[in-house]
Amino acid sequence: MSLRVVARIQAKPDKIGEVRELLLGLVAPTRKEAGCVTYELLQNSNDPGDFTFVEEWASDSALEAHAASNHIRAIGPKLSGLTSTVPDIRTYVLLA
Secondary structure (H helix, E strand, O other): OOEEEEEEEEEOHHHHHHHHHHHHHHHHHHHOOOOEEEEEEEEOOOOOOEEEEEEEEOOHHHHHHHHHOHHHHHHHHHHOOOEOOOOEEEEEEOOO
16 A cells, blocks of 8 residues: 655745755655655745645555655754744545
């Protein structure tokens, strides 16, 4: 069973460039992870501080390994003070 994740990060208006660079740094190492089917980073065209990851993982264990990876564990402290809210991370299963 594959899992889908939608993770939204809202940058402070004066920190958009910094947040963009930090989040872009997650893409290449995450796409190399076992069980990563899709990992896309989107930036809202109407609100450039609104970033969204759209992810697909092959299994619960693949998603758990991703969450425990060094690059994901390291991003939290780096984003501290750069975002206006805590990341909104939601996990879904595909129904149809």
